[in-house]
Amino acid sequence: MHLSKIARRRYTKGATPIEFLPNLTEELGGPRIHIKRDDLLGLTSGGNKTRKLEFLMADALAQGADTIITTGAVQSNHCRLTLSAAVKEGLKCHLLIEERVKDSYSEGASGNNFLFHLLGAASITPVPGGTDLMAGMQEIAEKITANGGTPYIIPGGGSNALGALGYLSCAEEILSQSFDSGLDIDHVVCSSGSGGTHAGLVAGLHGNQSGIPITGISVRAEKVPQEAKILDLAQQAAHLAGGHLEIPADYVVVRDEFVGPGYSLPTKEMTEAIQIFARTEGILLDPVYTGKTAAGLIGLIKEGAFDKDSDVLFIHTGGSPALYAYQAEALG
Numbered sequence: 038m039h040l041s042k043i044a045r046r047r048y049t050k051g052a053t054p055i056e057f058l059p060n061l062t063e064e065l066g067g068p069r070i071h072i073k074r075d076d077l078l079g080l081t082s083g084g085n086k087t088r089k090l091e092f093l094m095a096d097a098l099a100q101g102a103d104t105i106i107t108t109g110a111v112q113s114n115h116c117r118l119t120l121s122a123a124v125k126e127g128l129k130c131h132l133l134i135e136e137r138v139k140d141s142y143s144e145g146a147s148g149n150n151f152l153f154h155l156l157g158a159a160s161i162t163p164v165p166g167g168t169d170l171m172a173g174m175q176e177i178a179e180k181i182t183a184n185g186g187t188p189y190i191i192p193g194g195g196s197n198a199l200g201a202l203g204y205l206s207c208a209e210e211i212l213s214q215s216f217d218s219g220l221d222i223d224h225v226v227c228s229s230g231s232g233g234t235h236a237g238l239v240a241g242l243h244g245n246q247s248g249i250p251i252t253g254i255s256v257r258a259e260k261v262p263q264e265a266k267i268l269d270l271a272q273q274a275a276h277l278a279g280g281h282l283e284i285p286a287d288y289v290v291v292r293d294e295f296v297g298p299g300y301s302l303p304t305k306e307m308t309e310a311i312q313i314f315a316r317t318e319g320i321l322l323d324p325v326y327t328g329k330t331a332a333g334l335i336g337l338i339k340e341g342a343f344d345k346d347s348d349v350l351f352i353h354t355g356g357s358p359a360l361y362a363y364q365a366e367a368l369g
Contacts, residue, residue, distance in 0.1 A: 039279040040206055044095035048087050048122065049079035052210050055220065055350065060317040065338050067345035071220065072320070073211060076355040081121035081152060084114045084355025085234050088203030089195035090122045096199060098126065102189035104159070106177050108133040108170045110301065111141045111163075112325065112359040115194050115231075117149045120156045129159040131181075133173050135193075137166040137300050148362030194231025198273035201237040205274050208241020211350070222249050223347035226337070228330040228354050229253030229263055229291050236270035238352070243271075243288055244280040252342075254333030255293040256326050257300040263291045295333040301325045303366040306332035311360075311367050323356030324363040330354075 054077070058070045078087040097105060105123045109116040109132070116132045123130035132153060136142045142163045143150070153161055164173060170193060178188040195203075215222050225242065229235040235253040242249050255263050268289045275284065297304035307324055310331035314320045322328045334351055343349055360367055 040202060043092065043202065044099055046091045046095045048091055052214060053077050055214050058318050064313060064317050065335060068343040068347040068349050071348060071350045073350055073352045076353045076357060080118050081156065082358050084118055086115045086118040086195050088207055089200035089233055090118060092199050092202045093191050093195055094122050094126055097189035100189060102128065102187050104129040104181050104186050104188045105191060106131045106174045106188050107191040108135060108174055108193045110135055110137050112149045112362050114149060114356045114359060117152050117358065119191055120153060120158055124156055131160045131177050132158050133170060134161060134163045135166055135168060135170060136163055146362055148359045152358060194233055196231035196233030198270065198277045201233040201270055201274035202278060204234045204237025205241040205278055208238050209245060212245055212247055221348060222350050224343060224349045225249055225251040226334045226349060227251065227253055227352040228256055228326045229267065230256045230326060232266050232270050234354060236267045237274055239267060239271040239284060239289055240275040243284050244275050244282055253291045254295055254330040255291050256296060256329050260291045260293040264289045292333055295329050295336060304332065306336065308366065308369040310335055321357040321360055323359045324366045325359060326356050327354055
């Protein structure tokens with residue numbers, strides 16, 4: 038694969054660490070759990086979208102954009118990081134915020150919403166759940182163009198083929214780190230939401246013929262449509278990077294039983310997972326993504342999905358600013 042030929046901004050210096058979690062491993066009785074600390078990526082408070090934005094912002098700048106438009110949920114980590122990247126590049130940024138849970142938006146809310154204001158979003162427009170978000174962003178873009186601006190639209194989650202290259206690159210980073218350290222990874226567990234992170238990892242791990250299985254824990258969608266979405270996006274990303282291997286459908290695995298009553302809605306297992314990570318390793322998760330993904334990891338361990346003598350890598354995609362908007366849910 039030829040990522041070096043694709044334009045990219047750099048928002049993080051060096052690789053994020055892979056750390057062994059001995060206390061969590063002991064608490065759960067094995068397997069050996071390791072964590073990829075993408076919560077330590079660059080831009081405001083870190084998180085997985087930083088990797089995607091390195092490619093997306095490079096494309097925006099190449100096209101002469103002076104304004105970024107993107108969308109996300111009420112406590113969107115993606116919106117926070119896109120806004121942060123725009124600030125760093127000297128661009129304006131407009132946010133279209135989808136209220137996926139009715140009455141969940143509050144202009145004065147803390148967490149990421151507070152950071153939207155602090156970072157100076159050009160506009161924050163809340164819309165009801167189910168709104169045609171691309172049409173909404175196009176409408177904002179047309180107004181900007183009419184006023185002489187040059188807008189660039191980034192899809193929700195930064196999850197298109199170009200954005201997914203961020204996690205194809207991450208897969209290569211993981212393989213390099215595991216080779217250098219002698220860590221033999223038996224399984225990877227990640228969040229599966231808008232899809233770019235999961236798809237990029239699939240493309241990178243398969244394209245480099247690692248043989249490492251990966252399970253995506255859905256935070257919103259049902260298993261069958263999510264697997265189809267991830268497979269399509271992974272194949273697009275692989276082809277964009279110059280890969281020629283077709284990704285078999287059975288390499289894409291999504292577990293959807295940890296979503297609970299819906300996106301961002303709390304579950305008992307999520308609360309327990311957040312508390313276990315915090316109280317054994319001092320690692321903060323968020324209720325929307327990493328909390329439910331960790332609940333999925335723990336659920337898989339309990340059902341015997343992994344050999345107790347194996348090494349499992351959990352991808353920490355960040356999101357801790359949102360934790361402060363869900364204090365009651367996190368504390369149970």
